Amino acid sequence: MTTAEAYAEFGSREARGVSPTYERLAQAVARDDDLIALLDGLPPAKRQPNLLFGVVRWLGGPVEGPAAFHDFTVANWSAIEAEIRTRATQTNEAGRCAVLLPVLATLPQPLALVEVGASAGLCLYPDRYAYRYGEHRVGSGEPVLECAASGFEPPARVPQVVWRAGLDLNPLDVTDPGDVSWLDALIWPEHAHRRTRLRAAAAVAAADPPLLVRGDLVDDLPALAARAPAGATLVVFHTSVLYQVPLARREAFVRLVRDLPGHWIANEAPEVLPHDGLPDLPDAALHNVLALDGRPLAWTRGHGQAIMWFA
Template sequence: MRELPGLNASDQASIEELRTYYLHFAQVEAAGVSARYAAWALGVAEDEAMLQRLLGLPPAKRQANLLFAAARLHDVEAAEWAEASAQIEARWTQIEATMLERATQTNEPGRIATLNLAFAQIQAQERAPLALIEVGASAGLCLYPDAWPVRYRRQDDADVLLAPAAGELCSAVELSCELHGLAAPQALPQVGHRAGIDLNPLDVTAPQDLRWLEALIWPGMEHRIPRISAGAALVAESPPILHAGDLNERLAEVLDQVPAGMTPVVFHTAVLAYLSREDRLRFREQAEASGARWVSNEGLHVVEGIGEQLPLENDSESGFVLSLDGEPIARTAPHGQSARALRQ
């Protein structure tokens, strides 16, 4: 996932920047994952009228995931862009209103499988239970790494299945992650506190919020829908503390609420790309100065200083770089389905 285009003007440079963003989404993000979204993104890149419509929105609202999810929420499901474009144009007033109201809040519990690679390292070093704070938490579904059975697969070794103990909080759905050149964690982390920060926290017990989360799942990836349902059940059984507000404004306050005797862990996935460079730098400074452990799972060049450590990695591969306290650990797939060792 790459940084969003940020030019505010409506000139040709802004058009070209947005076109490049949608081409990258088609050729890297959606390619081989969602044929419909790859076709739609390519179509947007070649559609001058749609690019102009998008330039009429604030920069953070021009992203592909938001446009496509809003379109599908309003029943645009055509496979080909020519037909989808006509439907979007006819329903643009409603779609635009949804894009302005909503945000991309993909809450994919599958990412827990790769986040566990970092959580396991922290748990091995810090014996106390983890106090998890997720920034950009959406509905908080990724705050339960101790409650999801995870099957780690390696080509040259037997599967490793980690599962909660009998009687513990436990998801009805098992996650799966393929590892390449990496060892599986030895155990699920211990979690004693769950909190999240989001501009607009979602409530998975509210039908409209649950429907929005499902609309954010890409066509061709419907296998992810049961994870949303299972995650919603965990939230209903043991709700996290979700704080509404800007992550930079509320982080210190939320960290102050961590119970004594626990290890605070601030983490995020596919969140910082939506912030300005200045806000990303401010967040990193706060995270590093807080004394908390910091787990980042973002695009290669989203967090300044991460990509610079990895000259053999490049943006042609979809997914994220998982890092712990600013040190890269692994390259991870967008929805936690795999992780590989970094190219050194």
Template sequence: MDTAERYRRFATMEVRGHSASYETLAAQIAVDAELLALIDRLPASRRQPNLLLGAVRFLGGPVTEYRAFRAWTVAAWDRVEQTMRGRFTQTNEPGRCATLLPLLASLPQPLALIEVGASAGLCLYPDRYRYRYDGGPVLGPTDGQVLLDCRTDGTAPLPEQLPTVAWRAGIDLNPLDVNNTNDVHWLESLVWPEQHERLRRLRDAVRVAQTEPAYLVRGDLNEAVGDLIAQVPDGATAVVFHSAVLAYLPTEARESFAETVRSLPCHWISNEAPTSCHPCKTACPGPHRRTMTCSSWPWTGSRWPSPVPTANPWTGSPDPPARSSVAVARGGARGFFCLQRGGLLGARGAA
């Protein structure tokens, strides 16, 4: 896929309906030969729309109108390029915990959480946040700073209590420090301009993490995950999880990671697009307009979220019969999901 098509797809498939300003900018970039030529000077892995737009905002550039955006970006390209080469797209959305919570609460307690692609580790605090599913009662600590509202579709096994976390750790190629002003500013710059509630939630979650920083290690996921499993405290249930990470890996690295995790004494929760999720890649015929969550080993679940998670719906069952089905409709897409204990997730979807 060339750079122009990448930005066209970002405009029409990812930010449409979520960020009018980014939709306009990305669509204009897709037909701007001069700006595309500058972007193409970067390695393919550094040409991502989110990375460019986040870098411009990080440096104080305008993102509300294309003419001003283009003039500023071209004039400041050296600084923009340096930022894009030195930073990663590390969106850290604590709202994903609302999707993960039913799984985490169903496992033997206490938990030792290990997040792959942890960024600043904001998803390592599911026990510190508050949750409200479908407008119901609030679950979580009364003094919690973060409230995650979540609407469920299908049969969601809503937890009655939060998981107990005995240990929390994460892996990232470039872990971010919640006590570093520049790192926090980068996280904020990755939030799309119109998502004010998401920005507030991010800032609240950062304050939670600052009181108890997680153990984050710099390294490759295939090399570091085994070392962290070896450090899990006695009596804790090891859980390896990740969200929107595998798409950034080549196929060989994904397959290697799947083999590695399956060889380790842990539970594995994979929150990925069907084309990226190794356990279900052969069972999820595409293409799909929406990403899907596959939570696997020892059991599976699924959802159809919006492109950038806030507190997204979760469908499935932590204790399903040998085979069961759930239908869910959301965001113009309809999917029929089949959950199978200890097996793969099958899905059929139509726009």
């Protein structure tokens, strides 16, 4: 897929109906020969829309109008390129806990959680958030994570978590205002509710910071998993992470995580982590597949806003 095609697909599949600003901007970039030429000078993994748009926003650039975005990006490309090459799309969306909760609640309690690609670790606190699945409320406190759910009975309680740790090539510090500002820049422009949620989740994590380890998902996962306390069910999980991992390393990770004790929850796009016998997608939007120990269970939306159970 060319860079232009990737931006056009992002606009039509991922941003449509979710962020009119990014839909419009992605389609404009797809037709902008100047910007495509600049992006094509980057490594393939660094050309993604979320990374470009997040860096421009973090540097104070405009994203509301394609013309102003073009002018700012061309004029400031050296600074933008430097940030793109050193940063990653570490979207730390606590809302994703709402699609993990139905699986976490079914596992033998208590749990020891290890998140691969943890960013600042906000998804390591599924026991500290509240949830609303339609009229069904679970848990207490802030933030309240809203999720449209179908095909299953929502859980009655939050899980019991006795240990939590994250693994990331570049972990972010939830107590560092600079790191939190980068997470804020990755939130799509219209999503004021996600900014409010980020602040609330960051406050939860900052009050009891998680164990975050800088490391590789293959080389360093076994040692971190081995630190989980005896008597707790180990759960290794990840959401929208493996697309950033080269195929050979992705396959090595899958072999490794299948052999660890405990359970493995994956929430990834079907083209990134394939499964046999998936039902048809519910619509043309971009969906992840929620799977437990390699068994697909549900379609989910990327920010945790919906889950459609099919298992």
